[in-house]
Amino acid sequence: MASTSSSVASIQQSQGWRELFAKEDWWAIWIGLGLLAAAVILFASGSSIGWLAVTPGKWHTLPELGHQLAANAGRYAALFVLWAAILSVAVAALGIPVAQFLPSFLFVYLVSILIYALGQWDRAHYYNLEPPLVALALGLLIANTTRLPAWLQTGFRVEFYIKIGIVLLGGGLPFTLILWAGPVAVAQAAIVSLATFGTIFVVGKRLGLDRRLAATLGAGGAVCGVSGSIAIAGAVGAKKEHAPIAISLVILWAIVFIFALPLISRALHLATGVAGAWIGTSEFADAAGLAAAQTYGDYAGHVSGITGHADAAINAYTLMKVIGRDIWIGIWALVLSIVATTRWEATGVESHAGAGEIWRRFPKFVVGFLIASLVTTAISHGYDYAGYKASVVPKLVDPVTGLRTWAFAFCFLSIGLTTRFADFAKAGARPFYAFTAGVVVNVILGFILSTQVFANFWTALGQ
C-alpha cells in the first residue's frame, strides 16, 4: 500500500505543448493553416499556389481525359509529394507507422484522382456520378467484398482528412458570414439537438435501456455522430459495449442519409443553402454530412429548379454542423457527467468532471477553421469587388478550394473503405428503435426549421 501510495505523489498532471502534437485536431490546424500560409505568402509575392493545387478539368471523351492527365502528370506527382510529406509528419507524431501509411495513402490518392476526374465528365450529372457518392459506393464495394490487408488500411483516416478540409474551407468562407449566420445556426441546431437527444433518451429509457447507453445513443444522434457517442460514453462511464452499439447505429443512418438527403432535397428543388442547412441539422457525422452537402452543391447549375450557388450547400452545412452542433460537445459531456455521477446508479468509479472538460473535448480544428476565415477575410478587405474577383479568387481562394476538395475526396473514399458492415457491433432491436425514434424527430424538425422557419435566411445565404 505504501509503495502504491507513493506512486500517487509521483504522478502529476502536466498541461502543455505536448497536446498540440498529440491529437489529429491540432495537426489538422497545423496542416490546414500551413497550406493557407503558403498560399498567402505566394499570393502576396505576386505568385500563386495554383500550380500545385491541380484539379481535373472538364472532359468529354476518354482520350481527352488521358491527354489532360498526362499533360499535368508532373503537377499531380508534386501534389502527391506535398500531401504525403505533410501527412507523414503528422501521422508519425501520432504514432501511426509511416511505412504503412505512405503506400496506403498512395492508393487513396490515385483512386481519388480517378473519382475526381469521373466527376468532371460532362455526362457525369446525367448518370448521377457525383464524386462523393461514387467514392462512397466504390469504397463500400471494396471494403465489403474483399479483405484488405491491415497495412493498406493505415491511410484511411476519415476524420483527419475531413478536419484538414474544414480548416481549408474556412479559407473560403468570409468571417462576416460566420458572424451573420452563426447565431441562427446555433439556435436551429440547439432546438433539434435537444429534441433529438430527449427523444432518444426517453424512448430508450421506456424500452428499458441502461441510462448510460441511452445517453450515448442520444449524443450520437443529437451532437456529432461517432465523436459525440464516444465522448459521452467516456463522460458518463458507459459499459464497453455501449459505444460500439451507438456507433453502429450512427454509421448506419449516416450512410442512408448521405444518399437520401440530397435525393429528397433534389426532388423538392430545395435551394442549396436550405438543403445544406437541413443536411447540417439532420446528418450525424461531419464526414457523411459533407459528402451529402457537396453532392447537393454539385447539382447547382446542372439540375433545373435548384437555385443558389454550389458552395452555399457546404457553407450552410458547415455553419450548422460545426458551429451549431460540434463545438458544444464539451458542454454536453460536462452536464451528462455530472448527471451520471449525481443521479444515476453508482458504478464503483468516481468521476471528477470539471469545467476543463469543455476545452478538453472541444473539437480544436474549429479554431483553425475560424483563423483561416479571418485571414482570408482580412486579405480580401483591401480589395474592391472587381479586384477580389480578378485577383484574390483565382490566385488564392480557388487554389485553397482545390486543396480542400482533395482533402474531402480522400475522406469520402476512406468512409467507404473503412465501412465493413460485418465488423460492426450488433445493436439489437431496442437501441435501434430508440435511435430511430430520434432520427425521425431530427429529420422532420430539421426539415421544418430549414425549409419553413428559417427558409428565407438559408436561401439568402446562397444568393
Added chain:
Amino acid sequence: MSAGRIPPMAFPDVATAPRCAACRHFDNAPESLEGAIPGLKVMGSGYGAARAEDGLCEIRGRYLSADCRCADFEPRSPARLRYTQSVKVI
C-alpha cells in the same frame, strides 16, 4: 491480467486512488481503441480531441474518463504512459 491477481480494494478510500490514466487496467492508446471499438475509425477517430484521454477499463468493463478513480487501481509501467499525454511520471 487475470482478475485473480488484483489486490482486493487496493484503495479502499477511492478518493486517495490515482487517476485511471495511470492504471495498468486502463487502455487509452488510440490504435488499440480503434481496434476494440468497431466503427470508431469509420466516421470518428481514436486520435480526435472529443475523445480526450478516455479509455477502456478491463476490470470494470467500462469506457471511462482518464480522470476517474476506483478502488482497483494498480500503477502501470512508465512506458505505457506514453499514450496518456497529460500525465507524466516524475
